[in-house]
Amino acid sequence: MPEPTSGRLSARRVLGLVTDPGTFAELPHPARRSPPDGPLGWQGYDASRARAAERTGEEESVVVGTARVGGTAAVLIAFEFGFLGGSLGERTGDRLEAAYVHARAHRLPVVPLVATGGSRMQEGMLALSQLQRVARQSALTREAGLAQVAVLRDPTTGGWATLGAGADVILALPGAQVGFAGSRVRPPDADPAAYTAEAQFAAGSADAVVPLAELKETLGLWLRLLTAPAPIPADPPLALGADTLPATGWEAVRRARAPHRPRAEAYLDAYFPRRVALSGDRCGGADPAGMLCGFGERDGRTVAFAAQTGTATRPAGYRTAARLIRLADRLGIPVLTLVDTPGAANDAEAERQGAGAAIAELFGEVAAARTPITTLVVGEGGSGGALALAAPGNTWATPDSYFSVIAPELAAAILKRPPRETEATAGQLRIRPQDLVELGVVRGIVGHATTGSTTPLPPG
Numbered sequence: 001m002p003e004p005t006s007g008r009l010s011a012r013r014v015l016g017l018v019t020d021p022g023t024f025a026e027l028p029h030p031a032r033r034s035p036p037d038g039p040l041g042w043q044g045y046d047a048s049r050a051r052a053a054e055r056t057g058e059e060e061s062v063v064v065g066t067a068r069v070g071g072t073a074a075v076l077i078a079f080e081f082g083f084l085g086g087s088l089g090e091r092t093g094d095r096l097e098a099a100y101v102h103a104r105a106h107r108l109p110v111v112p113l114v115a116t117g118g119s120r121m122q123e124g125m126l127a128l129s130q131l132q133r134v135a136r137q138s139a140l141t142r143e144a145g146l147a148q149v150a151v152l153r154d155p156t157t158g159g160w161a162t163l164g165a166g167a168d169v170i171l172a173l174p175g176a177q178v179g180f181a182g183s184r185v186r187p188p189d190a191d192p193a194a195y196t197a198e199a200q201f202a203a204g205s206a207d208a209v210v211p212l213a214e215l216k217e218t219l220g221l222w223l224r225l226l227t228a229p230a231p232i233p234a235d236p237p238l239a240l241g242a243d244t245l246p247a248t249g250w251e252a253v254r255r256a257r258a259p260h261r262p263r264a265e266a267y268l269d270a271y272f273p274r275r276v277a278l279s280g281d282r283c284g285g286a287d288p289a290g291m292l293c294g295f296g297e298r299d300g301r302t303v304a305f306a307a308q309t310g311t312a313t314r315p316a317g318y319r320t321a322a323r324l325i326r327l328a329d330r331l332g333i334p335v336l337t338l339v340d341t342p343g344a345a346n347d348a349e350a351e352r353q354g355a356g357a358a359i360a361e362l363f364g365e366v367a368a369a370r371t372p373i374t375t376l377v378v379g380e381g382g383s384g385g386a387l388a389l390a391a392p393g394n395t396w397a398t399p400d401s402y403f404s405v406i407a408p409e410l411a412a413a414i415l416k417r418p419p420r421e422t423e424a425t426a427g428q429l430r431i432r433p434q435d436l437v438e439l440g441v442v443r444g445i446v447g448h449a450t451t452g453s454t455t456p457l458p459p460g
Contacts, residue, residue, distance in 0.1 A: 008154045010056065011063040011078035014113050018151075018216045019067035019076065026065040027075075027102055029095045039090065042122040048084065056082040060091050061116070064099040066108065070220015072227055075103040077163070079115040081155070086116035089123045093130035096163075100137035109147040109223055110138075112167065118158020138166050145330055147226035149219065152178050152197060152206065168327055169222055169278065170206045172197035173215070178206070204280025204316060221276055222295075229332030230301040233372035233394065236446050237271045237336075241378075242400040243448035245434050249426035252433070253408060255400040256380045257342075264292050264307035264338050267378055271336070272296030275305070278324050285316030285353065290341070293324040295333070304328035306389060307338035310379055312345040315358035321389060322358075325365040325373070332371060337389045339377040342407060344385030362388040376446065377401040377433075397433040397442045404431040 009017070015024055037045040053059055061083040066075055077099050079086040088096075103110045119127040141148060150167035155177035164170060164178075172178055179186075179195035186195070193199055200206040210218045240262035246252040255261065268275060275296030280286040291314075292307045306321035321337075328335050344355055366373060366388070373391035380386070381403030397403065406414070408426035417425060436442040 008081070008115075010082060011058065011080035011113070011115075014153065015063065015065075015067070015076060015078050017212070018111075018113070018219055019069055020071065024065050024067040024076070026063065027095075027098060029064070029098050032091050032094055034090070038123055039126050040122065040124050045122040048122070052083040056080050058083050060095060061086045061088070062092055062095050064095050066102070066106075069111065069223055070216065072109070072220060072223040074109045074111050074223055075099050075106075076111045076113060078113040079153070081115040081117075081153075084120060085118075086114075087118060087120040087127070088116065088130045088134075089120040089127045090130065092120075093133045096130075096134050097137050100134075100141050103146060104141055104144050107144075107146065109149065109227055110141060111219065111223070112148070112150045112163040113153060114150055114156045114164045115153035116156060116158060116163075134163060135166065138163070142168075142330065145229075145332065147223070147331060149222050149226070151210075151215065151219065152176055152200075157195075165205065165282075168226070170200075171208050171210045171215070171218065171222075172200060172206045174198070174209050174211055201279065202286065203284050204286035204320070205282060205284070207279045208277065218276070221274065225276065225295040225297065225302045226331055226333075228302045231332045231334060231371050232301070234298065234303045234334045234336040234374045236374055236376045236396040237267050237338075237378075239398040239400070239446050239448045240266055240270060241398060245399050245445070246432050248423070249402070249429060249431050249435075250408070250423040252400075252402040252431055253380075253426055256402050258400070261379060261400055263379070264309045264340060267338055267376075268292065268296070268305060268307060272298055272303075272305075278320065278327075281316045281319035281323060283316070283319060285314070285319070287314040287317030287320065290314050290345075291317030291320055293320050295328075302333050304333050304335045305337070306335065308340040308386070308389065310340045310342075312343060313341050313385055314345045315350055315353040315355045318344070318355075318358035318362045318388060322362045322365040325362075325369055329365075329369045329371045334371055335369070335373045337373060337375045337391065339375060339381050339386045339389050339395075339403075340379035340401075341382050341386050342380050343382035344388075359384060359388045366391065377403055377442065381431075382407055393443070395442045396444055396446050397436055398446055399433055399448070401433060402431040403436055403441060404429050 058080045063078045148167040149169045150164045152172040176197040277294040290311045375391040375395040377397040412422045412425045433445045
């Protein structure tokens, strides 16, 4: 019988689909005695709970336990939407808190499998306050350096603001209803397409939309990558393009701008046997065409990556890279950055989206990171929009790259030189890879993949 694609599955069924067979063990939870019909004395509440229990076979709206997913141990929180719409009440909060406490005590990642309509009306503000309780447990787990990977099922509304949207990585099932506002409380003219998993992904609020048939494998890979800290600097990739150095500054520029020069995708494919993408800035934006972020396997360990693609980087791209570095730093995972941009996007829309603030945020995250960052300039290194991604003291260059305070054409214009002097200006800027080594801007020039040699920074 084919599985539904929307994720409208029972808690036990979804647990069975994503966990390794025979590994799930339900966690004990504190017993809570409550007055008849709950804390508000809501007439009929006990009867509603009894009907929900009979219908679903559950005593509450969440099932929590430990299991292995693709071989990695984790704490899982599965919502039972059939139990009063997967809503949160005080007893739900008890179980959620117990799950997070167990995760920290045993150093396990947390996987919320969310399907909820929000807080339980029959418990009023006591139900709503469970969001604060869960938020604190999530924050403590984050401070402990443990990963949280959420899966958004159908529907995920209201209470997803803490368990779902607050996770480090967010996966969503195709066609799932996802949004802060549930269907019964939205404006009557609201576009229903905005409240979908696909819309949340496009807006940078989810990292991927994953078909149900691929969920276990994808979730297992994410958990494996995020639970393998090894704070050893990543080696810079070898060059994939030219294997000789440019004779002039302008030749360096032409090589870096050549349309067939290897770009980020080629370098990432050569460097990582497997990788997963982190997408979106969690502020309503994504820059998939300009910045590729994620985690990959390299020589048996995890390396995070943020790679420019050769286009002008948008503010959302810088914020996504900053988000990646924060996460990698907290989990103790080294970072590889690939610099390749003519510069930051400087159109009016980029300014409205906070280009300056986004670049400043990334500069700050790179500067403050405790985990090692390695940078390779693989193409154009245009001004501060490129430098924001570069690791101080551990930046390398390929033979077909350049790094400049500004593009030679713009430098000539600022200096009020005629266009014919652009090439000479490129030479004066000393932007060739070998110039950058001599100036101490980069550590060395990486060798070609066919030779593997590098040119180190000269002594002194």
